[in-house]
Amino acid sequence: MFAIGLACGPAHADRRVALVIGNSAYKSAPKLGNPVNDATLVGGMFKKAGFDSVDVRLDLSASEMRRMLREFAGRSRDADMAVIYYAGHGIELDGANYLIPTDATLETDGDVLDETIPVERALFAVEPAKQLRLIILDACRDNPFAKSMKRTLASRAVGRGLAKVEPTSPNTMIAFAAKAGSTASDGDARNSPFAAALVEHLPKPGLDLRKAFGFVRDDVLKSTNYKQEPYVYGSLGGDDVPLVVRPAATGPQANPQDAIRRDYELALQLATRDGWEAFLAAYPDGFYANLAKGQLNKIAAEETRASAEQKAKAAEQEKTRLIAERAQKAEQEKAAAAAKAAEEARIAAEKQKQIEQAKAEAAEHQRKVAEAAAAKALAEKQAVEKAKAELAAKQAAERAEQAAKPAADRQLPEVENQKVAALSPGPTPTLSAADLAKSVQSELRRVGCLTSAAEGEWSSAAQRSLTLFNKYAGTQLDVKIASVDALDALKAKPGRVCPLVCNFGFKADGDQCVKITCRAGYRVGDDNECEKVPEKKPVATREDTRKRDADRRASETAPSAPQASGQIFCNAAGCRPVGKGCRIERASTADASAVMAGRTREVCN
Numbered sequence: 001m002f003a004i005g006l007a008c009g010p011a012h013a014d015r016r017v018a019l020v021i022g023n024s025a026y027k028s029a030p031k032l033g034n035p036v037n038d039a040t041l042v043g044g045m046f047k048k049a050g051f052d053s054v055d056v057r058l059d060l061s062a063s064e065m066r067r068m069l070r071e072f073a074g075r076s077r078d079a080d081m082a083v084i085y086y087a088g089h090g091i092e093l094d095g096a097n098y099l100i101p102t103d104a105t106l107e108t109d110g111d112v113l114d115e116t117i118p119v120e121r122a123l124f125a126v127e128p129a130k131q132l133r134l135i136i137l138d139a140c141r142d143n144p145f146a147k148s149m150k151r152t153l154a155s156r157a158v159g160r161g162l163a164k165v166e167p168t169s170p171n172t173m174i175a176f177a178a179k180a181g182s183t184a185s186d187g188d189a190r191n192s193p194f195a196a197a198l199v200e201h202l203p204k205p206g207l208d209l210r211k212a213f214g215f216v217r218d219d220v221l222k223s224t225n226y227k228q229e230p231y232v233y234g235s236l237g238g239d240d241v242p243l244v245v246r247p248a249a250t251g252p253q254a255n256p257q258d259a260i261r262r263d264y265e266l267a268l269q270l271a272t273r274d275g276w277e278a279f280l281a282a283y284p285d286g287f288y289a290n291l292a293k294g295q296l297n298k299i300a301a302e303e304t305r306a307s308a309e310q311k312a313k314a315a316e317q318e319k320t321r322l323i324a325e326r327a328q329k330a331e332q333e334k335a336a337a338a339a340k341a342a343e344e345a346r347i348a349a350e351k352q353k354q355i356e357q358a359k360a361e362a363a364e365h366q367r368k369v370a371e372a373a374a375a376k377a378l379a380e381k382q383a384v385e386k387a388k389a390e391l392a393a394k395q396a397a398e399r400a401e402q403a404a405k406p407a408a409d410r411q412l413p414e415v416e417n418q419k420v421a422a423l424s425p426g427p428t429p430t431l432s433a434a435d436l437a438k439s440v441q442s443e444l445r446r447v448g449c450l451t452s453a454a455e456g457e458w459s460s461a462a463q464r465s466l467t468l469f470n471k472y473a474g475t476q477l478d479v480k481i482a483s484v485d486a487l488d489a490l491k492a493k494p495g496r497v498c499p500l501v502c503n504f505g506f507k508a509d510g511d512q513c514v515k516i517t518c519r520a521g522y523r524v525g526d527d528n529e530c531e532k533v534p535e536k537k538p539v540a541t542r543e544d545t546r547k548r549d550a551d552r553r554a555s556e557t558a559p560s561a562p563q564a565s566g567q568i569f570c571n572a573a574g575c576r577p578v579g580k581g582c583r584i585e586r587a588s589t590a591d592a593s594a595v596m597a598g599r600t601r602e603v604c605n
Contacts, residue, residue, distance in 0.1 A: 003278065014080035014245070017053040019072040022573040023088030025059045028105045033188045035087035038138060038195035042085050049203045049244045052079075063125030065117050081243075082129035083136070084122050087195070090139030091116065092163040099139060106145040110152050112225050119174075123167065132241055133172040134209070137162065138194050140178035141186070150457070165233045175213055175235040177220075178384075185228050193223040194230060195498040206246030209262060210236065257288075265290045280405070366441040400486035402575065437462070437482040443490035444469060449498035458482045466497075472497050578602060 026030045036058050041055035053075055057068055057094040076082040089100040094108060098116035100106070106115060119137070124302060126133040140161045144427045167173070177194040197219040210232070217230045252501040260283055267275040275602045280356045283289050330462025421602060434456030441454035441462050449472075450465035458481060466479040466486060473493065477486045502513035505524055518530035525531035567578040582604040 002504060015078060016049075016051045016083070017072070017075045017079045017129075018043075018055070018083040018085070019061060019068060019089070019125075020046065020054065020056045020085045021065065021068070022056075022058050022086075023060060023100070023102050026089065026100075026102050026104075028332070032088065032186070033196070034190070034192045035138070037190050038087040038192055039085065039197055041191055041195055042087075042136075045199045045203050051083075053065055059102050061103040062115055062117065065099070065101050065188050066121075069121055069125045070119070073128065076126055077128040079128075080130045081132040082126040083132075084126055084136045085138070086135045087138040087192075089144060090137065090162055091143050091145070092118075092161065095163050096120075097137075097162045097165065099137075100145075104145075106149050108150045108152055111149075118167065123169070123172070123174075126172075127169055132172060132236075133167075133169060133175070133207075134175070134243075136175045136198065138177040138184065138186040138192060140176055140182065142183050163256070171236055173209065173232055173236065175216075175230065175232045178231055179229045180232040182228070185224055187223070189236065193228065194218045197223075197230075203245050205244045206240070206242050207244075208240040208242055210241075212243065253264070259289045260286065264291065267292065268295070271295075271299075273311070280573070292461070317389040356454075386494065392495060397430075403577070415420070431484075436484065436487065440466070440482040440487050440490065443487060447490060447498060448496040448500060468498050471501070487539040585586050 020039045020043040021112075022037075024036040026032070030597040039056060039058060041184075043054055044349060046054040054071065054136075055068070057064070060068065064131050070080075072084070086099055091098050091100060091106075091112060093112050097119040098112055099119065099122070100116050104115040105254075106546055115538075119135070122135050125524060126135060149288070161178060161184075162180055165174050173234040177192070181435070184194060185192065187196075189196070194216070198218040200219065201207065201215040202209075204212065212229065213232045220228055220230050263279055263282065273296065276292050276299070279292050280289060283292075303535045437458040438454045438456045441450055443460065444450035444465045445454060448470065449468045450462065452461050463479045463483070466477060469475065469490070470479070472479055475489055477483070477489060500508040500513065502508055505528070506513040507528065514531065516524050516528065518524060521533055522530040523533050567584050570574050570576075579602070582602050584600050585603050586600060
């Protein structure tokens, strides 16, 4: 009897396990609408297909994804078939594919190695399965971090979509929602075209996976107007490998639609709204459900027609009654008065409309006048600022000429060249994003708002410098991007806009910080100004008095120490500051050249 029981019992079924992950709520990237819906739909498909273990996880961080893959690898050891489905963002870096958790920031390309999950890790998780290892990646969307992510190496490539994968383990398949190097579409429906096609074809009993993915490819191509082509990498053996095994036929099989058809015929005999609603509650989907909905629509149309017919009959009866009763004259006058009042109200509304239209036209005229006045005031303000800038440039040039040595033939400083160039900007050619960012940063350096070097990337330091420019120039430019408006506004400024900040002991002189020099007996105080050095009062003793007298006599007989006097010496060649260690004395009558220059001469120790 025991042997008969073994022979007649069901055959041992293969163990199938699945892990489904859907990431939509990204913290550092725009939220995706479909991955969570797709993961829920595919997870339900695996459960209906009779998988022994189906784990559906949504919006996982990096640590959670690693833990789920580690746990799934343990379940794969006892399984014949292991499947992983992932929907969300993916990225390709230097030919390798990575899955992006919801907490990834990816500020640089180096962060990819620390904050993402390699696809190789998913392959490692399904590798223990005995018969089939399947990974389905609906992650071929555009990389949301491509524009903001910095490259540590210029030669490092961040590709579009995912890179081609060739599994090394036997009986392993990797299915992409789109071919390597291309992107997939989320579609306009609740689920992506790829997920909808998977649920349609993969669970068909006895259908080989290669043919099933071929049908998926055809459906996605049609639904996306041949813009998205799913692709499968890897290979299987010669035998058919279905996701759901076709049940063995043991005899005549009852058609599952027979019971639905019988219930439909019963509801058709009743032909009432309650009957069809009860049928749809039991069978909400399918061919007969659509027929039942059509019957309900038919009943609703009949009810609407009957209601309209009843109202028409009631109106006709009311009309007949009024004619038969010959409505009294007072009612007729009342109706006439109501009609007159309605006409007067219409005329009043028309007049009010004309009044409001006139007010709107007057307001529009005032707006145009105000805009013209504002434009005129702005032009006058710009003219005044330009005149001030030209005057300041002229004064700076005069100071530089006075301070220059007579025999020197120096060119204008780089800052003055920049000011002259800024006064007459030429037409701005069409620039790339990198050139535009570099040009804006160069102008920010010119007006004194940026201290770092100009580069082709719009960094946080550049954003802070443009914020300073907005503060001191009174503009409201968008600091998040380098724009042509920002470049034009910067070029319109002839000189420094942001104030020059100097260290202690230095003061601003034009566009430079110069060291503060105090005369003898003075020093630089806490307020960065020269202040007199306080004298220490000595104790009045006889010895100190003698020592003081001796020091005074020695200082009077010693030659004066060379120091800058702050005087200006002028002669026939021009005027210049008196050199260090020199002084001006009145010339004697014997010095003919000094007498000709104004009876003064420069004497140096």
